[in-house]
Amino acid sequence: MNIVTLLIVWVVTAISLLIISKLPLGVEIDTPAKAFFSAAILGIVTAVVRPILRLVFAVPTFLTFDLLSGFFTFIIAVVCFSIAAWLVDGFRLRFGIWSAVLGAFALTLINSLIYRLLGV
Secondary structure, three states, X not given: OOHHHHHHHHHHHHHXXXXXXXXXXXXXXXXXXXXXXXXXXXXXXXXXXXXHHHHHOHHHHHHOOOOOHHXXXXXXXXXXXXXXXXXXXXXEEOOOHHHHHHHHHHHHHHHHHHHHXXXX
C-alpha cells in the first residue's frame, strides 16, 4: 500500500465517521479534527488487532466450513471500532455495544459508497 492510498483511506474513513456521527446511531465525535484522529487510530487498531482476532477465530471459522467467516469479520470490525472509541477522547459510543455494532456496519456501508463514487 503506497502513501497516496493510505491517505485516501484515512480521509474517506474520517469523512465516513463524520457522517456516522450525524446519524442517530449513538456514535458521537466532537470535531472534524477528532474524526481524522479517530480514523488514524481506527486504522492502527485494525492493523494490530485484526490479525490477532483472525487467529482466535480461525478454529471456529474452520469448524463451520467458512460459513461464518463474514460474521467473524464483522465481529472483528465491531471490536476494532469499540477499541478506537475507547482510546480517543471525543469519540464516544452512547449506547455501548449497540452503537459499536451500528457504527461498524454504517462505516462499512458509507466507506463502500464513497469508494464507489470515487471509482477507487
